Amino acid sequence: MERFKKHQQKHSGPKAEKKKLRKQGPSTEEDERRRNPKAFSVQSAVRMAKTFHRAQDIKAKKHHIPLVDRTPLEPPPVVIVVMGPPKVGKTTLIRCLIKNFTRQKLADICGPVTIVSGKKRRLTFIECTNDINTMIDLAKVADLVLMLIDASFGFEMETFEFLNICQVHGFPRIMGVLTHLDAFKNNKTLRKTKKNLKHRFWTEVYQGAKLFYLSGMVYGEYQTQEVKNLGRFISVMKFRPLVWQTSHPYVLVDRMEDLTDPEKVRTEPKCDRTVSLYGYLRGTYLKNKSHIHIAGVGDYQVSEVNFLPDPCSLPDTQKKRALNEKERLLYAPMAGVGGVVYDKDAVYVDLPASHVKQQQEEVRPTTELVQSLLDTHATLDAKMAASKVSLFSGSATLNSDELVEHER
């Protein structure tokens, strides 16, 4: 028969030590903490909240797919879409922002306007009306949307419509801008409206979305400091590449030429036209025989690619801190820069009628005497002949012929 060895109790080693301690009496507090750490985890609510937030942050970061930055060394201009209902102040805002960056005034804003805003950044501003087709086209290509809201009216249906459209192609950065704040005379209502609109905006976009206030106008322009702050925000803003944009090459046309024979257009107004479109290539690189999306037009196959010189290039030297006046370029072929419009074979200088009239007035002498001389239409003799004199107050008037007879 097999014999089993009797169990031998341990007298040394970690297990024996533990047994000894247990026999000695109740365990110390330190031991309990080690045995049951969960029971002692919440000692400071603040610390607990911090740990929790940190854990959540790390989790949320993991959800974002790491992005590959494919932007070339000299990235194309950032597309800023200024959208809002009619008469909300879109044109005024674009004009003010352009003036803030380039110190130039645009005669009238038509089509996209590209400017150099900093050493490494160019901006293209484009106005988006409440038209649904424009919204669909521009939602695809927008990097940043300035959503103008008339504070005296509130949100319009189209604003929400635009937000929905944006969601289809990936949400661009969105900033709200409240205008017409000067319509509120009462400070309390103003504060209340601002707060209400801010919360409504946050619900639609995201909590804490940036909302700017443009409180009133000075000489037909928004206040310089407010525009400056908005401009500063735009020029340092970081953008996340969006899915549609990084997977499609696309062009936002900023110049257009009609190459059709003018004679043919004259004789046959509805003939097929040959049009040449110019713009920066954005999104990804062009591949041979690939399709290219032209905003507002559709997808077209490329037959030939030419490299054109940059019409609004970034400054060369990178050492300086700020741009000088010459480097603050402005490129707006569809709009009149300083009243000058370029065409394929002509340059138009815009001289509004009021301007011409003003110049004529300036030439006129300012002294009253010379002015009155210029205004005389009759000779002195004719005036003398027509003049009348009354000798006594209330008596009948005598004209010059009667006076001569009296003298005789």
Ligand SMILES: Nc1nc2c(ncn2[C@@H]2O[C@H](COP(=O)(O)OP(=O)(O)OP(=O)(O)O)[C@@H](O)[C@H]2O)c(=O)[nH]1
């Ligand atoms: N009182 C006041 N008037 C404003 C404000 N913003 C714009 N306006 C005026 O509103 C009018 C329309 O401004 P625009 O910049 O032409 O508006 P818009 O959105 O470009 O208009 P459309 O191009 O017709 O859609 C102008 O006469 C501005 O002076 C504001 O904050 N307060």
